[in-house]
Amino acid sequence: xxxxxxxxxxxxxxxxAANISRALADDPALVLGLPTGRTPIxxxxxxVRLHRAGRADFSRxxxxxxxxFLGLDPRDPHSYRAFMQRQLFDHVNLPPRRIHFLNGATRxxxxxxxxxxxxxxxxxxxxxxxxxxxxxxxxxxxxxxxxLVARTHCTRxxxxxxxxxxxxxxxxxxxxxxxxxxxGMATIxxxxxxxxxxxxxxxxxxxxxxxxGPVTPRLPxxxxxxxxxxxxxxxxxxxxxxxxxxxxxxxxxxxxxxxSRTTSCARxxxxxxxx
Ligand code: GLP
Numbered sequence: 001x002x003x004x005x006x007x008x009x010x011x012x013x014x015x016x017a018a019n020i021s022r023a024l025a026d027d028p029a030l031v032l033g034l035p036t037g038r039t040p041i042x043x044x045x046x047x048v049r050l051h052r053a054g055r056a057d058f059s060r061x062x063x064x065x066x067x068x069f070l071g072l073d074p075r076d077p078h079s080y081r082a083f084m085q086r087q088l089f090d091h092v093n094l095p096p097r098r099i100h101f102l103n104g105a106t107r108x109x110x111x112x113x114x115x116x117x118x119x120x121x122x123x124x125x126x127x128x129x130x131x132x133x134x135x136x137x138x139x140x141x142x143x144x145x146x147x148l149v150a151r152t153h154c155t156r157x158x159x160x161x162x163x164x165x166x167x168x169x170x171x172x173x174x175x176x177x178x179x180x181x182x183x184g185m186a187t188i189x190x191x192x193x194x195x196x197x198x199x200x201x202x203x204x205x206x207x208x209x210x211x212x213g214p215v216t217p218r219l220p221x222x223x224x225x226x227x228x229x230x231x232x233x234x235x236x237x238x239x240x241x242x243x244x245x246x247x248x249x250x251x252x253x254x255x256x257x258x259x260s261r262t263t264s265c266a267r268x269x270x271x272x273x274x275x
Contacts, residue, residue, distance in 0.1 A: 001211055001225060003232045005239045009042050009199040012235050016130075016195065017046030021056040023128055028060040033129030033188070034088075035066050035140070036080045038167075039197050040132060044087040051092045062098040062123050064116075066131070066140035067182040070154060072104040078169050079104060102152070102181040113152040113181065120187065129191035133198040136160050137206050137219035141182035148217045150186035154179055185223055194230040196221065204240030207232065 006012035024030050034040070050056035065084060068074075074081040081101050089099055100119050106112035120126060131139050141155050142148055149155070157165075162176040169175035188194070198207050210221040211232060217223075224230040 001227075001230050001232050003211065003234065006233065006235050009039075009235050012197065012199065012233055013042035013046045016043050016197065016233060017050055017056070019195075020047065020128070020130075021050050024056055024058065024061060027127065028057065030061045031123045031125065031127045032061060032063045033066065033126040033131075033183075033191055034063050034084065035130055035132040035197075036083050037132040039199055040130065041087060043130070043197070047088060048091040056092070058092045058094040061094060062100065063094060064100040064120055064123070064126060064183075065102070066188075067180055068102040068104040069177040070104050070109070070179040070181055071177050074101065074103060074105065076104075078175070083168065104177075104181065106181075109154045109181070113154070116152045116181075116183070117187065126191040127193065129188060129194045131188070131194060131196040131221075131224075133196060133203055133206060133210070133221055134161060135164055135202065135206065137210065137221045139185075139196070139221050139224075140188060141180040142185050142188075142220040144218045144220060146217060148185045148220055148223070151184040152187055153182065153184055155182055185220060189223065189227055191227075192229065194224060194227055195233055196224060196230070197233050198238040199235040201237040201240070203234075203238040207234055207238050208240055 006015060020032070047056055051058065065080060068080045069078070072079040076082060081104075084099075084101075089096075100116070100123075102116055103112055133139065134143075136144050136158060138144065138158075138161060141157065141161070143155055143158050143161060156179055157177070162178070163173050165176050166173045196210075206219070206221070209219055210224065213219060213222055215222045215225050224232075
């Protein structure tokens with residue numbers, strides 16, 4: 001994985017928004033995979049700014065969001081769909097028919113998951129997938145466990161994930177749905193390019209294990225190590241104590257490949273849990 005370290009979340013967001021606007025200029029019909037959460041908010045703010053300045057045209061682009069809470073109507077203000085409307089969709093020129101979302105209000109979960117997979121396929125796959133990182137190493141809502149699910153599916157949320165999402169529900173953890181729909185790990189790994197963004201010191205431990213630890217379903221983000229075009233963009237906080245002696249992770253805004261390394265069995269065992 002290639003890692004880029006930025007001075008702070010604002011610098012990172014500006015660089016990533018500029019990168020996305022260049023990708024849109026190169027391919028106006030770009031298919032973007034998008035995350036929710038606190039992390040991408042500065043990125044969406046920057047994209048809106050670039051759009052208003054005439055430097056990001058979404059008129060031929062398409063988007064697929066990673067996940068949605070089960071049982072919430074898209075118009076519910078607590079839904080991820082409503083979050084995306086507020087943060088990005090209401091402020092740029094994405095045609096509504098090219099905004100794709102899992103419908104949390106579906107009565108037929110299986111059908112809804114298949115529909116989403118087919119829609120991604122019909123769009124020609126995801127060109128650029130932006131990801132956040134859950135505190136327990138989840139991406140989308142692919143939660144840590146003994147095994148991961150390959151394709152779009154319904155998943156039970158871990159208590160820690162429900163707590164982390166409580167802010168969207170006026171800080172009432174009990175109001176956070178217990179289940180969600182999410183793209184699967186293979187759906188994510190099929191994207192042509194992936195950029196995972198993590199900011200803040202609370203993510204540092206997870207970031208390190210994602211990059212240096214073993215590929216394990218107990219830390220779903222570690223599967224990104226298998227992707228040939230995956231990048232990790234972090235701020236100084238999430239970079240933690242890097243560079244370590246064993247890593248080529250650099251404190252600069254330039255890309256640097258993470259050196260392949262040997263990790264002792266004992267250390268691998270210690271790293272098998274993120275939280
Ligand atoms: C949620 C989302 C993830 C997101 C994660 C991190 O659980 N389902 O897609 O990456 O939160 O959120 P934050 O960016 O707020 O730390």
